[in-house]
Amino acid sequence: MRRVVITGAGTINPLGHSVDATLEAFREGRCGIGPLDIRDVDRLAIRIGGxxxxxxxxxxxxxxxxxxxxxxxxxxxxxxxxxxxxxxLTFSGELAAEAGVVLGTSGGGLNTQDENYRAVYEEGKNRVHPFIVPKLMNNAAASHVSMTHNLKGPSFTVATACASSNHAMGQAFWLVRSGAARAMITGGSESMLCFGGVKAWEGLRVMSRDACRPFSANRNGMVQGEGAGVFVFEEYEHAKKRGAEILAEIVGFSMSSDASDIVMPSQQGAARAIQGALRDARLSPDQVGYINAHGTGTAANDKTECAAVANVFGASADDVMISSTKSMHGHLIGGTGAVELLACIMALRDGVIAPTIGYEEPDPECALDVVPNEAREAKVDFTLSNAFAFGGLNAVLALGRAP
Known part of the structure; x- marks a missing residue:
């Protein structure tokens, strides 16, 4: 079993077009959510997004x-x-053959779908561009990354709604740890802030019209976002031998299925995933200093997640910090776990905990240290990143400080 480290990070999201810009926004508790600038926004009931x-x-x-x-x-x-x-890294020769891509997305090319539905149904066109299918398919991003960077090893896309990125990064972790790959490009991306994408989410009646306030008693729903987070996962000895800067170590991963309801989350399912990640990492709850929560800002998610953390951590629950950066960048759906992993890296590397902004009223059912409104300096050795998706599919990553 090989050790797996992160040697590269990249992002573009509502808080910034780079990792440095995003981490600065995390530290400042800046909000990237605002009025939507998309076609036919006046026909939407929900008009904000990240x-x-x-x-x-x-x-x-x-x-x-x-x-x-x-x-x-x-x-x-x-x-x-x-x-x-x-x-x-430069991918050529043996390394190219032993490196691949695993990315997460939920909707794939939803903007392309939306534009072409308009063309066919609204404008009455009978022909579309010949590249529509390769443009909208969920694996398009993974395929183009592999072609752009000459990655010839295991490459595929994971689509598990809001847990897609965490599932993808978990698969990449397993591939490197098992020796099936020496390095993997992994993370996730989403862009469904188009008329059809927002209108579909409106139907669920879980969307906020004004702000994302995870764990706050007056929260009123989630806010969609868009963007991507991508990382280089590399076998530790390979990274060490070439003198690479190591950002953090992936020390554990676990998945679970609620097997109960297509939209309502399960405390037991979430708890099993958290417990599994701790077990895989050989950690006890009191060793974890920070959890990046799924924290969508819906009553169902926030209460269920807090109950799951309290159940698993027991007496240590009062000592662990837990925050939701969705309050700043919105819910990036299939790309959300990847962008949120940056908050875990920042906690481990820089000793700064990203806050839960928009927090206004304590909720007795979310009585954990949610790092309200302002970033906090704290030394932590291990972090968890939670992702709990519609369909009851859960994925939790455990990270440790760079070795």
Missing amino acids: QVREYDADARFNRQQQALYDRFTQFTLIAAEEAIRQSG
């Missing part, structure tokens, strides 16, 4: 590339470029 602002696709990709790259793929390629550049 959009990637000041993004110019023309400055990043030529017309031929944009014909192939949906917005979620564009975000992935930008984040992957930053992560691979930081890692210092």
